[in-house]
Structures are given as C-alpha cells and as structure tokens.
Amino acid sequence: MAKKRKTAHAELDELRQEAAGERMKQRHLEAQLEAGKAKMEEASNAITAAYEVEDKRAVETARQELQSAEADVADLSHRVGAAGRRVVRAQGEADAFTQTYARDLLAEREEPARTVAAELTASVHETLRLARAYRTERQAQDQLVAAVPRATPRADGPEGSHPWEPALGQLARAWQQTPELEPPLPRWQGLEQRAQQDHIGRREKLRRKRKLTSEEEQELATINRELGATAPRVGVV
DSSP states (O other): OOOOOOOHHHHHHHHHHHHHHHHHHHHHHHHHHHHHHHHHHHHHHHHHHHHHTTOHHHHHHHHHHHHHHHHHHHHHHHHHHHHHHHHHHHHHHHHHHHHHTHHHHHHHHHHHHHHHHHHHHHHHHHHHHHHHHHHHHHHHHHHHHHHSTTOOHHHHSSOSOOTTHHHHHHHHHHHHHOSSOOOOOOOOHHHHHHHHHHHHHHHHHHHHSSSOOHHHHHHHHHHHHHHTOOSOOSSOO
16 A cells, blocks of 8 residues: 655654754753853862862862863864754755745645635624624613613613624624635735746847747747737847
C-alpha cells in the first residue's frame, strides 16, 4: 500500500519544529555559558581574597578553578555560536520551503478559509435572529407589565435598550448590504497587474527592434493576444 504523502503544512510544521528545537538548544547553551561566566568571576574573586589573606594554597586552588572555568566558557562560547548557525540554517530551510511551496500551502488553506467564512456568516445570521428575538421578548414583557394595575412599561418594564444594541444595529445594516461573507482568499490583483506591466514593457521593447526573429514574432503575437491588443506593429522590416 502506497504511503500517504504528507501535506505541505505537515512538512512545514516539521521544519518549524526543528527550528524551534534548535532555538531551545541554543537557549540552554546560553544559560550554561552565563553560569560558566559567573563561576569564572567567582573564581577570580576567590583569587583576590586568597591573596588578601596571603593563603598560597587557596590562591592555587582558586587559580585552577579559574582556569577550568575559563576553558568551559571558551568551549561554551563556540558551542553557542554553532547553535546559532544551526538555528539560522533550520529557520532558513523553513522559510525557503514556505516560499517554494507557497501556492501548495495556499491551496491547502482554501477549504479552511471557506469553512470559517461560512461559519462566521451563519454565526452572524444566528446573532441577528437572536437580537430580533430579544427585542420581541422585550415587547412582550412591556405588554404584560402594562396589564398590571398602575404599572407602566417605561418605569416598570425592562430596559428600553441594551449595551449591544447599537453594534447589533450596525451589524444588521452591514448584513443587509453583504448577507454572505466571502472567504479570505487571495485576489492576485497585484501579480496580475505586474504581469501585465511586464508584458507591456516587453512588447514595447520588441516593437522598437528593427527586425525580429521568428521566436520574437511568436512571442509578440502571444503578448498581444494576452493583452488583447489588435493594433498592428509599426516599423517591422
């Protein structure tokens, strides 16, 4: 049985997890480096204190501890630098994958985009339905309060409005104009505009040439078709 291919998002998640793992290792090494520097400073202070009391044995012991701490700090500095490079490389791989497979990633996000738009549309419809039901219930309460001797809806009934009412009114007007929300999908207007500009620039460059090769003639014809141009090219020999 053929193994099911991973989605682009699954592959990207793996790359991001690898990058996150490398960052965790880097932070752990950085913490070790700071601890090593603190130990080195402590040993240096111990040497000074030992000289102060003229304790040669303590001086020698502290000096050995300082040398050991200095060696550890030097080693950890290299390891932190190497970890930083691994982080950059891992993050670079994730970024490169995103760029290379951006359209695949977008294709995989189309269904979630349509789903969330449909759910939000349904939610707004339901919210507005409940808002109308709320107002209806308030009116029913007012009518019953008015039936109570000496009671008046203004003074004794429920509040005439609630804090959400202005926002719900704006939402109702927006829903009347757009009863169904479009999914948040790319429009590609910028890319199409840039492609058109590139075609126009290339067409003008070909038009200025005194003589075209057969390949260039075919390219110009293709560009004209794509741009919808019908005017004949001037100056072709």
